[in-house]
Amino acid sequence: MSDRHPHDHRPHGHPHDHRPHGSPGPRHRLAHRLAHLLTPHSHETAEKLDPALESSARGMRALWVSLAVLGATALAQAAVVAVSGSVALLGDTVHNAADALTAVPLGIAFVLGRRAATRRFTYGYGRAEDLAGLVIVLTIAASAAFAGWAAVGRLLEPRPVAQVPAVALAALLGFAGNEWVARYRIRVGREIGSAALVADGLHARTDGFTSLAVLLGAGGSALGWHLADPIVGLAITAAIVLVLRDAAREVFRRVLDAVDPALVDRAERAVRAVPGVRGVGELRLRWIGHRLRAELAVVVDGEATLRQAHAIAVEAEHALLHAVPRLTAALVHADPAPAPGEADPHLPLAHHAVA
Known part of the structure; x- marks a missing residue:
């Protein structure tokens, strides 16, 4: 004998609302009215948002906010690259742009996760988030490889950094943007239980460290020590590898159905x-x-x-x-x-x- 129906508790007559965060506020009710117009729906839920749909919507919102912040950061840094010719800042700009684009696989995963189960995918499409997490881990690995390659190249061919004040300002901007996005993604990811979003937040944090490497390298170059930039870059590459280890462990545990x-x-x-x-x-x-x-x-x-x-x-x-x-x-x-x-x-x- 077994109980085989998913929940929704209505078949058992339970009037309880099992959402851990209580009743939706005015903002959530507005989001529900918009979703009511734009998506398939059922009137049986009345004035309440489904917890799974609400958490997916929070994940999507986190992704698009992150994309906007990191996109603006990368554009501002690109403008400084154009006037300074800083190779280190160019690498950081490309890194930030790549991090912003990791919102794409996660966004696809969240959209797929909202689809109803089918006769073929009887558990639904939620595991798409785990695949997105794997893509993000590979992106972090590629970022570490790129940072290491750039640092070694600059170590072999040291050169001064032009427009140091502008480069330093762009580096600080890159760090601030990435750290804000990292905190936001990690917080939302942990609240909705998305390992992929947490891993994406850790990735943004590594990008912030890369920006600090640009800042320290530019400072050393301004003092006449042209090897400062590549040496710090190698140290940051090691830090990225450590973050990669943590992110990979979390994502692979989720893929293998590990739970606390x-x-x-x-x-x-x-x-x-x-x-x-x-x-x-x-x-x-x-x-x-x-x-x-x-x-x-x-x-x-x-x-x-x-x-x-x-x-x-x-x-x-x-x-x-x-x-x-x-x-x-x-x-x-x-x-x-x-x-x-x-x-x-x-x-x-x-x-x-x-x-």
Whole structure:
């Protein structure tokens, strides 16, 4: 016996709103009215935004704001490159432009994530975010390679930096723009559970460090030490590699369905507290985009009726939805408590077990 319907809690008569952030404010209601005009919708949700749709909308907003800020930063730096001829600043400008363009794969992933599940993609398209995260990791790796290549090239052929004050100002602008975008992306990504958006924020932070390298290199060049720029560039390349390691670890864990063990413990505690649950068997959590799904088995009284066992399963699922952040659905299977002399009811499945 299992509870197989995704949530939406209306089939069980639960009037609860499980959104962790409470009722939508005036701005959210305005966004809902606009979405009501521009997208397919259902009147069953009345005045409330679906949490998954709202989180995707926040992700999209974060991407477009980031694209605008970094695009403006890159354009301003390009103007300084044109008058100064700074190769280091040119590299930083290209780096910032590339970072702005990482909004494209994430934007595509968020749009795909809103599509309904199909007979072929029965879990929907949320995993597109994980693919976008891989693209971003590759972009960070390419950025590190480019920064290292530029630093080595300047080390082999040192040259003075012209228009040092303008280059220094552009470098500060690049750092400020990237750090603001990094904080914004990381904050929103963690709030909506998007590893890809967090990785993109870490990427923006590496770009800010690259801008600081340009600033320090220009300062050293102004003092007559032409090797300052390439040496600092190599140090920043090492920093980018460290950030790449952290971002890659987070994204690859998500691709391999890793979850925080504390979430598993929290889910088990919530289910064990449900009346009628005698034990918790196998429990699995997995991310699909920035939303969680759960599968678990609960042990109930072997003499319980089918309706009673189903009611316990529903309450277990209900408890999970309250206890685990960003959980949108759970599949709960009820196992009868073993009786003396009774054969294992799962024995017919034994020969399918993986050795």
